[in-house]
Amino acid sequence: MSFLRKLALILAVALAAAVSASNKHEFRGAWIQTIYQGYDKRSTEENQAYLLGLLDRLYDAGINAVFFQVRPRADALYKSDIEPWSRFLTGTVGKEPDPYWDPLEFMVREAHARGMELHAWLNPYRAPTVEEAASLPANDLLLTEPDRFVRYDKGYYFDPSMQKNRDLICRISADIASRYAVDGIHFDDYFYPYPVRGKEFPDAKTHAASKTKLPLKDWRRRNVDLLIEQMSHTLDSVRPGIRFGISPFGIWRNAKTDPRGSQTNGLSNFDDLYADVPMWAEKGWIDYQIPQLYWQMDHKVAPYRELAPWWARNGRGRHIYIGQDAENIVKFNELNQKLEMARKVNGNCWWYAASLPTLVPALKSGAYRTPALVPSYPWKKVTPAKTPAKLRNRNGLLKWHADKNAAKWVVYRFDSPDRINIENPEAIMAVTYKTAFLTSEPGWYVVTALDHANGESAPTSPIFVK
Secondary structure (H helix, E strand, O other), rough: OOOOHHHHHHHHHHHHHHHOOOOOEEEEEEEEEOOOHHHHHHHHHHHHHHHHHHHHHHHOOOEEEEEEEEEEEOOOOOOOOOOOEEEHOOOOOEEEEEOOOOOOHHHHHHHOOOOOOOEEEOOOOOOEHHHHHHHOOOOOHHHHHHHHEEOOOOEEEEHHHHOOHHHHHHHHHHHHHHHHHOEEEOOOOOOOOOOEEEEEEEOOOHHOOOOOOOHHHHHHHHHHHHHHHHHHHHHHOOOOOOOOOOOOOOOOOOOOOOOOEEEEOOOOHHHOOOOOHHHHHHOOOEEEOOEEOOOOOOOOOHHHHHHHHHHHHHHOOOOOOEEHHHHHHHOOOHHHHHHHHHHHOOOEEEOOOOHHHHHHHHHHHOOOOOOOOOOOOOOOOOOOOOEEEEEEEEOOOOEOOOOOOOOEEEEEEOOOOHOOOOHHHEEEEEEOOEEEEEOOOOEEEEEEEEEEHHHHOOOOEEEEEE
């Protein structure tokens, strides 16, 4: 074997070993989209079976958090008194599913049953397309208060400059946070719409009428800033432990425009979508950023090799998770390279959930070989959870007392009471939202509590299960 081949083999083995070294605290998310996914063509029973199967596959892949799209276009995939049922669920805006079910309630329950977090994914500004608007009911907000919307290209958007639109978006998010046990509220990359060549977003008159001294682009950014700041305060007032995060387009700014930016040459959040996401993190308005880095390692315009380290350096005191494209990773065979670079941040999130199972064998034998806990958010103002009380064993069924400050619990198993080490992810048997766990193998067990910001308590005394 030649020297170069030997060197390549040594490097490959070293890389595989590094990637397979699992972290105990690592965000492993997946997006479940609901636009044009056939929900309206399936029955209630078929939709539930589809989602259960998807959750099972995600759980098998090692996923610990799911983003479920519940507000695609000023509508709802849940019971709402504010906005109508989504046409993407029933085929008709405002039509209740029959037989009745509440997809968000269903997904919260089933994700938690598998120990996974559930974040409600909302699109803040998008409204129906021009084509969809032709079949809206007469009482739809787009028809009753058209002055609140801006038409651009083929769609309508809530006017980001209007305070009553910011109030509405915050009211919707607060409603979800107060009625559903979601772990987070999530916005994606759609703020001001992606620019269409030759078409300017038609808000020059509104800008002039505002009497602002800010130039148009700065004014647009300020409009979005105001929403994010208000949303942060709103959610903190409803549930202090709930997380609020953004998954921005993968380029903040290009270095040719701003020396603080990345060595890229593409569209940017700051200049084209008017979203200054790192600033929101620095201000403490958001808890995590998930930049969508779907490009290849050495993409000519936006190389992953450049962008992943750039975002790692620009968390601004908040978590960074890398948005990964499962299909592109398979196509270009870049899994190990990308996950190794992503180890410098707090985790990954996979687009899209239904495509992730193609990577399950590689993940389960490497980076996701052991379970992982969603990282903690120590800046959240929550009361730490106490060590679970009165752990007991009844024929292999472990039970303990709940603490009001605990959101969920972690069950660990060890071969010996002298080897208790809860920092070892190989010992994690389950994350559970219930105060009971049915063991499947003998050993010494301990349980810890996770508070509403994922801070972990000290473990219980070990208990033996035959």
